[in-house]
Amino acid sequence: MSDLVYEILQLAGILAFAISGALVGVRRRLDLLGVVVVGAFTGVGGGIVRDMLLGVHPPVSFVHWPNLAVAIGGSLVVFFVHPGITRIRHFEVVFDAFGLGLFSANGAATALEAGQTPLTAILVGTITAIGGGVIRDVLVNTVPGVLTRELYAVSALFGAGIAVGIEGLGGDAWLASIVGGAAAIVLRLTSVARGWHLPKPRFTDERAATQE
Template sequence: MGDVIYEALQLAGILAFALSGALVGVRRNLDILGVVVVGAATGTGGGILRDMLLGVHPPVSFLHWPNLAVAVAGSLVVFFVHPGLTRIRYFEVVFDAFGLGLFSANGAALAYASGQTFVTAVLVGTITAIGGGVIRDVLVNTVPGVLTRELYAVSALAGGAIAVSIGAFGGGVILGSLAGGTVAIALRLTSVARGWHLPRPKFSPEPARGATDSTEPSPGGSGA
């Protein structure tokens, strides 16, 4: 039963991030291949980075076909049904928030269970959560959202810290993933709704022409 829940969490996170990435591709008017590439990279990129950091070679997504299949299928669904998705940027944020919560917590809990220290496990979880989104933003030529948007990395760090804390008290990977993921999702969505940001320079130059996309409320994410 535990393995089934763990697999479901993994695939749910991949799907959420793939949907958010594919929506960005649609908004950038990419063709079907471009949408699938951006969606799949967002869905699986963070997990691949996590596996590399933990010494898992080759990464799980290269061997476990459902990971890539879910990412590609989700991207194709977005490509064909996006005219019916009103408020596209709202969906981007929601899907990304769920992916962020699931993978920041799950990545951290998994790293801690593999013998990493508290701090290392939290950092691994954060990289798992933001890695795919960074790859996506590079692909669409945007400043990575984790550097500009509402408490994005902070939410991932909080979710990872809670997951590892629960693991330290014997709570296990699944409980830590659920609890930490819930906190990360709630914090991320609340920060978007209320416009919470980390401090920015008091006096800064105007953004360069063409760099305004970095302030849009579209997310950054990853998967496993």
């Protein structure tokens, strides 16, 4: 994969996730440090998990300063300009979808180029995509969105699978990352717009749903 294309995709995913995390922090009325911590960990968390799975030590974000700089910078921008952003929840979902898509496909392509099997690459891409969001939700004491939101992990699996399929057919890794990422983004945003969910448990007694 071209180093320049990889860097652009990596930083774009970090920025998108950092913005979504910072927006959550703003919505939860955290202070400046809280917003930056949630945003930065959301931005770089998935990549750190990916590197640990692939045996990259230390993780790239620990030694490559632009990753953390972009995550912190994006979080600071959100903190200071958020009064001018309307429909915060809408922006949060959009940026989260872009981070999800870019990280799923790019993570899968990176794993495949590192010599992993197609199945492993898909799983690594999916975990990379959902890792930052899980960290964000845990930090703000929310049930992770991967367990509740509209086709969240499914979108990541879809994007990672397409990326691996394109590379398997001889396509370049950068092309696989872009096409797979776009597919995941479209599916995620469409599922939100149309309210698509995986099946959930059905209860005949409403009280049973709340029992531990």
